[in-house]
Amino acid sequence: MTQITRRTAALLALLGPAIAKAAGRGDARSSTSATVQPKEGLEMTLRSTGNEKIAIVIYDHMTALDVIGPHYFLARLAGAKVEFVAKSLEPVACENGLVLLPTASFETCSKDLDILLIGGGTAGTLAAMRDAATIAFLADRGSCAKWVASVCTGSLLLGQAGLLRGYRATSHWIGRPLLKDLGAIEVNRRVVFDRNRATGAGVSAGLDLALALIQKLRPLEFAQTMQLLAEYAPEPSLRAGTPETAPPPVLAEARKLTAGFVSSAREVARSAR
Amino acid sequence: MTQITRRTAALLALLGPAIAKAAGRGDARSSTSATVQPKEGLEMTLRSTGNEKIAIVIYDHMTALDVIGPHYFLARLAGAKVEFVAKSLEPVACENGLVLLPTASFETCSKDLDILLIGGGTAGTLAAMRDAATIAFLADRGSCAKWVASVCTGSLLLGQAGLLRGYRATSHWIGRPLLKDLGAIEVNRRVVFDRNRATGAGVSAGLDLALALIQKLRPLEFAQTMQLLAEYAPEPSLRAGTPETAPPPVLAEARKLTAGFVSSAREVARSAR
Numbered sequence: 001m002t003q004i005t006r007r008t009a010a011l012l013a014l015l016g017p018a019i020a021k022a023a024g025r026g027d028a029r030s031s032t033s034a035t036v037q038p039k040e041g042l043e044m045t046l047r048s049t050g051n052e053k054i055a056i057v058i059y060d061h062m063t064a065l066d067v068i069g070p071h072y073f074l075a076r077l078a079g080a081k082v083e084f085v086a087k088s089l090e091p092v093a094c095e096n097g098l099v100l101l102p103t104a105s106f107e108t109c110s111k112d113l114d115i116l117l118i119g120g121g122t123a124g125t126l127a128a129m130r131d132a133a134t135i136a137f138l139a140d141r142g143s144c145a146k147w148v149a150s151v152c153t154g155s156l157l158l159g160q161a162g163l164l165r166g167y168r169a170t171s172h173w174i175g176r177p178l179l180k181d182l183g184a185i186e187v188n189r190r191v192v193f194d195r196n197r198a199t200g201a202g203v204s205a206g207l208d209l210a211l212a213l214i215q216k217l218r219p220l221e222f223a224q225t226m227q228l229l230a231e232y233a234p235e236p237s238l239r240a241g242t243p244e245t246a247p248p249p250v251l252a253e254a255r256k257l258t259a260g261f262v263s264s265a266r267e268v269a270r271s272a273r
Numbered sequence: 274m275t276q277i278t279r280r281t282a283a284l285l286a287l288l289g290p291a292i293a294k295a296a297g298r299g300d301a302r303s304s305t306s307a308t309v310q311p312k313e314g315l316e317m318t319l320r321s322t323g324n325e326k327i328a329i330v331i332y333d334h335m336t337a338l339d340v341i342g343p344h345y346f347l348a349r350l351a352g353a354k355v356e357f358v359a360k361s362l363e364p365v366a367c368e369n370g371l372v373l374l375p376t377a378s379f380e381t382c383s384k385d386l387d388i389l390l391i392g393g394g395t396a397g398t399l400a401a402m403r404d405a406a407t408i409a410f411l412a413d414r415g416s417c418a419k420w421v422a423s424v425c426t427g428s429l430l431l432g433q434a435g436l437l438r439g440y441r442a443t444s445h446w447i448g449r450p451l452l453k454d455l456g457a458i459e460v461n462r463r464v465v466f467d468r469n470r471a472t473g474a475g476v477s478a479g480l481d482l483a484l485a486l487i488q489k490l491r492p493l494e495f496a497q498t499m500q501l502l503a504e505y506a507p508e509p510s511l512r513a514g515t516p517e518t519a520p521p522p523v524l525a526e527a528r529k530l531t532a533g534f535v536s537s538a539r540e541v542a543r544s545a546r
């Protein structure tokens with residue numbers, strides 16, 4: 001590829017699909033049929049491009065934010081191709097009425113992935129832990145992907161697929177105690193890297209995970225530019241985001257809320273051994 | 274409604290649509306046809322419920338994360354009904370291959386909203402600023418909504434609809450200098466409340482905005498529980514998230530990238546006066 005076409009391809013990847021959405025679903029979900037208006041989008045002088053194949057696995061009743069945060073950063077890796085991969089191409093009903101369209105299925109997903117990333121949830125994650133096709137897909141692609149990543153209770157799915165045995169890992173705080181049932185070494189940190197496994201804590205940790213991951217794939221300056229474009233300088237107005245900082249009654253309430261999930265997930269994890 | 278049915282309704286709202294996704298799109302996007310499995314989802318003893326009507330406006334080529342962050346918190350407001358509202362019910366192709374299905378159209382969206390929230394982007398936001406139907410919809414619903422909110426350059430859309438005249442507001446840092454062209458008073462803060470207008474800074478600020486907004490609608494303890502469930506205790510691995518903290522060459526690069534958007538958006542904003 002010439003320098004110019006490489007830059008153009010990378011720019012297209014940054015800009016994403018055309019604004020002018022085609023009439024049908026087939027076109028709406030295509031990420032290659034772009035009619036971009038460069039002057040009005042991001043005009044990057046791209047210093048560093050790649051050609052990563054990235055699969056973000058989505059499934060029914062998952063927590064969409066777990067993966068939409070990472071998608072923001074990963075989809076801006078110039079030259080990379082990011083797919084939302086689901087069991088089939090049918091719409092995926094995430095939690096609370098949020099419906100995403102997959103762009104690839106387990107069947108059509110690339111065999112040799114650079115990044116395999118999965119998010120979590122509660123009831124949906126439990127259903128996925130019990131779904132043989134989902135676990136088989138993760139085990140297969142995860143066995144050869146360059147990076148195997150999760151956010152939130154997505155790590156329980158990686159563990160269920162045997163991908164965390166002997167690895168240090170984290171999860172949503174409700175899921176962390178279950179990691180050892182899946183052969184992993186529980187670590188109470190927001191983002192944990194162990195060899196090519198990258199796991200994040202609950203939901204919002206996807207942004208921290210992805211920002212750390214893109215630093216492994218591109219120069220520091222690229223990651224800084226992406227952080228600045230995301231204006232990622234968080235200022236939560238409360239300080240109850242972890243079991244350590246939340247007021248005890250709030251923690252008790254949250255434990256009560258999630259007790260059913262935790263006990264069912266433990267049962268599934270243990271029966272898999 | 275009896276106490277029991279109110280609690281059940283609220284629990285359903287928390288749990289969202291069923292895992293067992295129906296075969297077709299019609300069912301997948303319905304948020305009422307839930308066959309929940311309470312033992313495996315969130316089991317909340319809900320102390321405080323509401324009946325808010327919340328519209329999250331989505332449009333082609335927008336930045337999905339701007340609204341998916343807020344959706345996490347808003348959709349967990351027990352008793353509230355959250356819709357993803359678009360011009361039509363066709364799939365909405367956000368940036369970078371992320372396709373969302375709307376659950377309501379401009380036509381079917383409730384007239385009397387409790388919260389109207391819109392996100393931003395670059396090329397997509399510019400197209401929306403120029404789209405008469407979108408601006409008319411925002412002006413109409415925004416004139417009577419209890420809360421009018423935006424994330425990122427979504428504030429330029431509120432401004433274009435005349436909803437920020439005389440209000441203090443913020444935006445993505447690239448959009449903040451344009452606010453005065455729309456009659457608003459620019460404030461360099463992550464989240465700005467002025468009367469019933471709530472505006473957030475760029476992309477990731479949607480989480481801070483929504484966490485602040487739910488504190489206005491529910492008891493403190495509810496918001497703390499939601500923060501804990503989202504494990505919202507961010508730890509960015511870099512410190513380049515604002516123009517003030519980013520290294521100067523990174524800021525220069527980001528300004529270059531977004532210069533086309535800024536100049537076109539300024540032109541649109543000025544021609545609207």
